[in-house]
Amino acid sequence: MANPRKSRDPQTLRPATRLVHGGAMRSQFEETSEALFLTQGYLYDTMAEAEARFKGDAPGFVYSRFSNPTVAMFERRMALLEGAEAARATASGMAAVTAALMGQLKAGDHVVAARALFGSCLYVVEELLPRFGVASTLVEGANLAAWRAAMHPNTRCAFLESPTNPTLEVIDIAGVAEIVHAGGARLVVDNVFASPMLQHPLKLGADCVVYSATKHIDGQGRTLGGVILASEAFINEHIHNFLRQTGPCLSPFNAWVMLKSLETLPLRVAQQDRSAGQIADYLAGHARIARVLYPGRADHPQRAVAQRQMASGGTLVAFEVKGGKREAFAMADALSIIGISNNLGDAKSLITHPETTTHQRLKPEQRAALGIGPGLLRLSVGLEDVDDLIEDLVQALDKAAEPRRSAAE
Numbered sequence: 295m296a297n298p299r300k301s302r303d304p305q306t307l308r309p310a311t312r313l314v315h316g317g318a319m320r321s322q323f324e325e326t327s328e329a330l331f332l333t334q335g336y337l338y339d340t341m342a343e344a345e346a347r348f349k350g351d352a353p354g355f356v357y358s359r360f361s362n363p364t365v366a367m368f369e370r371r372m373a374l375l376e377g378a379e380a381a382r383a384t385a386s387g388m389a390a391v392t393a394a395l396m397g398q399l400k401a402g403d404h405v406v407a408a409r410a411l412f413g414s415c416l417y418v419v420e421e422l423l424p425r426f427g428v429a430s431t432l433v434e435g436a437n438l439a440a441w442r443a444a445m446h447p448n449t450r451c452a453f454l455e456s457p458t459n460p461t462l463e464v465i466d467i468a469g470v471a472e473i474v475h476a477g478g479a480r481l482v483v484d485n486v487f488a489s490p491m492l493q494h495p496l497k498l499g500a501d502c503v504v505y506s507a508t509k510h511i512d513g514q515g516r517t518l519g520g521v522i523l524a525s526e527a528f529i530n531e532h533i534h535n536f537l538r539q540t541g542p543c544l545s546p547f548n549a550w551v552m553l554k555s556l557e558t559l560p561l562r563v564a565q566q567d568r569s570a571g572q573i574a575d576y577l578a579g580h581a582r583i584a585r586v587l588y589p590g591r592a593d594h595p596q597r598a599v600a601q602r603q604m605a606s607g608g609t610l611v612a613f614e615v616k617g618g619k620r621e622a623f624a625m626a627d628a629l630s631i632i633g634i635s636n637n638l639g640d641a642k643s644l645i646t647h648p649e650t651t652t653h654q655r656l657k658p659e660q661r662a663a664l665g666i667g668p669g670l671l672r673l674s675v676g677l678e679d680v681d682d683l684i685e686d687l688v689q690a691l692d693k694a695a696e697p698r699r700s701a702a703e
């Protein structure tokens with residue numbers, strides 16, 4: 295399938311070029327766009343060839359639960375982007391997180407994780423793993439001493455997101471990696487909020503990076519998907535067999551959508567990141583906003599760490615409306631361009647109220663510890679004109695502040 299005419303080593307290309315050309319394989323038809331191989335299986339010329347492919351002695355595809363040309367192109371392009379030796383695609387971000395953890399753990403092991411995790415990740419760490427004899431400890435992610443104290447002799451793995459959802463706390467990935475490695479364990483980083491354009495956990499010392507490709511990678515609200523990236527040895531030892539035998543694979547169609555999305559990822563994230571910075575600065579000066587949390591701002595609590603490990607502030611902004619739940623709801627309900635949704639990383643700007651949606655399962659004291667108050671809103675900044683977004687936010691804040699009409703009126 296490879297085209298020998300164009301054989302420049304993709305490692306020598308800059309990221310934007312890798313994302314257009316990297317990982318591509320052409321069929322005999324010399325198509326310009328990557329081909330979509332909707333096939334479950336593959337034919338072998340002879341029984342001997344089938345035997346060789348099954349043994350891994352001959353190259354080629356065997357069965358689409360674990361290898362498909364379109365999915366392989368997506369995996370290769372993602373590996374080139376991340377600077378990883380290997381990548382495996384999954385049906386969703388949660389499939390990637392679950393495989394990255396379960397693939398390397400067994401009964402008797404212990405996991406340390408930052409307590410500010412996406413709800414389903416928290417379920418995997420706190421409820422699912424313990425059912426299989428894997429104990430877990432949750433720590434305050436920004437506190438390196440807490441990571442150090444939580445390491446046990448049987449700690450095999452640590453897990454974190456940075457920036458965190460929804461308060462955009464920034465965790466020192468290199469600092470945690472050092473502690474985890476000193477304890478003989480491995481670090482898995484969920485890099486969804488930063489996106490692969492703005493943060494490179496493998497370069498900071500992580501052993502494995504996972505993505506919900508559903509977010510910035512698709513970036514246009516269409517398909518679910520996930521990716522696991524690591525060294526060849528990590529993937530071979532912990533991930534490949536787990537995925538092959540349990541089957542949470544990415545469909546070739548979704549892989550094809552994601553491949554096309556990667557071509558525009560740098561442009562989209564750069565624009566969303568620029569707009570998010572402008573919106574954060576605008577909201578910080580608004581009289582009806584109590585506080586803004588944005589890793590690109592000088593007043594962010596972990597500003598120094600953010601500057602060290604992120605190329606920029608990111609595409610999400612968290613802010614607290616003065617008052618509480620009533621004011622936050624009234625403001626979000628009054629928006630006319632920005633949609634109410636728990637999703638993120640989309641071309642469309644989306645807003646969510648974490649206390650009552652994504653984090654409603656947490657106990658009040660857990661939410662308080664994470665800084666999730668009744669007035670907190672999380673905005674995922676899209677590709678609309680930033681002036682339209684700011685106007686929308688301002689008119690909604692004004693409307694929310696209007697005195698409520700009494701029932702008698």
Ligand SMILES: Cc1ncc(COP(=O)(O)O)c(C=O)c1O
Nearest residue numbers: 386387388412484486506508519
């Ligand atoms: C930080 C984080 N990790 C993982 C996931 C799970 O991704 P998916 O919805 O693709 O399963 C999400 C989804 O919102 C997320 O925000």
